[in-house]
Amino acid sequence: MTTRRTILKALAGVAFAADMLPPAAEAADTAVDAARHRAHLDPNVIAKDEDFWLMVRQAYVLDSNIVNLNNGGSSPAPRVALEAMKRALDAANVNPSIVLLREQEPRVEQARRELARLFGCESMEMAITRNASESLATLVMGMDLKSGDEVITTDHSYPRVLQTWRQRSRREGIVVKVLSPSSEGQSQGDLANLVMNAVTERTRVIEICHVTNVLGRIWPVKEIVAQARLRKIDVIVDGAHALAHFPFTNAELNCDFYASTLHKWLGAPIGTGMLFVRKERIAGMWALMPQPATLDNDIKKFEETGTRPAAMRLAILEALRFTVGIGIDRKAARLRFLRDRWSARLVGREEARVLTPSDPTLACGIGYVATPKHDCVKVAARLMEKHGISITAVPTWREPGVRISPNVYTSLAEIDQFSEAFDTVLRDLA
Ligand SMILES: Cc1ncc(COP(=O)(O)O)c(C=O)c1O
Known part of the structure; x- marks a missing residue:
């Protein structure tokens, strides 16, 4: 039968x-x-x-x-997210200045709230960007560093992020130390020790992936963040491959800075990313596009990239409903x-x-x-x-x-x- x-x-x-x-x-x-x-x-x-x-x-x-x-x-993206995006694009095109700016942009706030809930932070700490590259460039370029300050990263980090550090190094004389952990056989303790043992009194920032893009290795974010905090070193976490891939929240990791893309594992359309900055740290970070001082404390200063569609950001809601739902x-x-x-x-x-x-x-x-x-x-x-x-x-x-x-x-x-x-x-x- x-x-x-x-x-x-x-x-x-x-x-x-x-x-x-x-x-x-x-x-x-x-x-x-x-x-x-x-x-x-x-x-x-x-x-x-x-x-x-x-x-x-x-x-x-x-x-x-x-x-x-x-x-x-x-x-x-699952069809339900893709169709939501297409509907929103069509609707905005009819009269962009009314539909996009007055109707759709305010609805993006719902996506911000839901993303914040997924990541485990407050809405006022969650920026919705165009992808992880934008979020990471915001973090790497947005920190005040001076010639001689050290940054520790590894060659397991994403090449574009390494290039961004290298550009800062060429332009401002910061020192970028790129560690080379072996591809296999490292325990979480080994990786954390490798990074922390490279720290000197000039180290200001550590930048690591939560999940590396070649090996798919989950890194000991919580341990590195905890040890770095004791030494007053900022940690930038590239979570492009972690968010919505497996369960975690920032309540466990305790990061101050975390970036991800939403078109890989969340299932949102291409053109969506997230940036978390702990609220006490927002004022101290520069936005990629210059903003008035009135926005110093506002997470939305990191989103100001000019006129752009809201359609992809609205579709995040459907992607979340689907991915969190299954x-x-x-x-x-x-x-x-x-x-x-x-x-x-x-x-x-x-x-x-x-x-x-x-x-x-x-x-x-x-x-x-x-x-x-x-x-x-x-x-x-x-x-x-x-x-x-x-x-x-x-x-x-x-x-x-x-x-x-x-x-x-x-x-x-x-x-x-x-x-x-x-x-x-x-x-x-x-
Ligand atoms: C670890 C990691 N970081 C950042 C990025 C950049 O993501 P996007 O291209 O969405 O900006 C990628 C993309 O593959 C990645 O694998």
């Missing part, structure tokens, strides 16, 4: 054409309702429930010719389950060495595989051309390799398809 379950099983791994899908809001509600009905179950049990994740998948429009395992770059704890468990699934097949392989730790407290959905016997660019290209699988090659990393980053819509069948294809490609290119 054909049951809903067997139909769902048969559909697992299928990408839906837009006209086959239920309406966006209905699909999102179905997934969120299904999560609510499973609230009594352990997230690790739900992680293996393909029926549930298929419902989540229906909330997206996906390209049926491609298995997208590059969500670390940017993720598709459960960030369930999402994290699913992403870890998928990572364990493909990485288990690579254990002991010399030509494909997983450098991301398997310990669930040290990583989540992102995994990195060094391919020492192959050109990683060719591996990624072959996977795409012959197998329709999209991953990221990182030839610039000290152990060149590939990064795998599935999302909540990724099926187990797709992960296994990747594993098979990866084996074939490594064999063919040997």
